[in-house]
Amino acid sequence: MAIPKIPTVDLTPFFIEGYEDEKRKIVDSINKACSEYGFFQIVNHGVPLDLTNEAMKLSKAFFESPTEAKLKCCPLPNALVPAGYSKKPNPSYEFNEYLIMLPPGSDFNIFPENPPEFREVMEELFSQFLKIGMVVERVLSECLGLPPHVLKDFNDDRSWDFLIALCYLPATEKERIGASSHKDVSCFTIVLQDEVAGLEVQKDGKWILIAPQPGALLVNIGDALQVLTNDKFKSPTHRVMRPNGRSRNSFAFFYSLSGDKWVEPLPQFTKEIAEKPKYRPFLYKEYIQKRKENKSKHVTRLEDEITISHYAI
Ligand SMILES: O=C(O)CCC(=O)C(=O)O
């Protein structure tokens, strides 16, 4: 049987006026992809290839640098947000190293001093992801049958977005998991993979590999959008398997909500269509905190973790 392929859409029409038929076709493809996988790929997204190549090169070099150099970028012990470099403990139920970056200019950000362009390139990548994130937000509103500004109007605070550079070390005989099975907390996530496969999405109980496609960015729905749409869009379960014999690098940009936002299904998906809300209201940062606690308590079984079902009615 052929391996299912995550649909790819060309976003060009969304950068120009008109082209309504083309836009409608894209909206249909995204809707289909979201209901089947919760993932879709985008091309002609406007994020320059030179920039993504450069950022990937710098990220790989950073993770390959000596441990002492990386440890200089560790978050400060009492930082509210763990921006900077961290490594999953070993042994652990997952295994990766990562560098968390908050919006450019944040006081918490910690970048390596060398090479000197590291900060500038990552800040530019952040800004570009933010820009395409705003386009995707508008497109998703349309996919949901809403006026294009509805999601933006619900949350226009972009200070909770963050970018992670990730590095998964090669698999060992015993350990293959890079990131264990999870659903993202975000509204949606934009992922840039290098050429090494490893990301998988769960569909009908089976794991499907999301093969890297040069020049494409991946988008997946997150828990916040699942709740806002009262399950019309579902946040997919995914994981990362570590490759054999080499490392895998990726970037994930979490297009979030303000932590102070109360999240519950929007009236367009409940009252206005006579549907009962499937979730009770919750404070977004409370959910973020609970998900962080899963990690720090090293919950090893998915069924013991707090997930978005915690708020289900
Ligand atoms: O590394 C990847 O491809 C995806 C990472 C991911 O799922 C996450 O950080 O939430």
Ligand SMILES: [Fe+2]
């Ligand atoms: Fe994820």
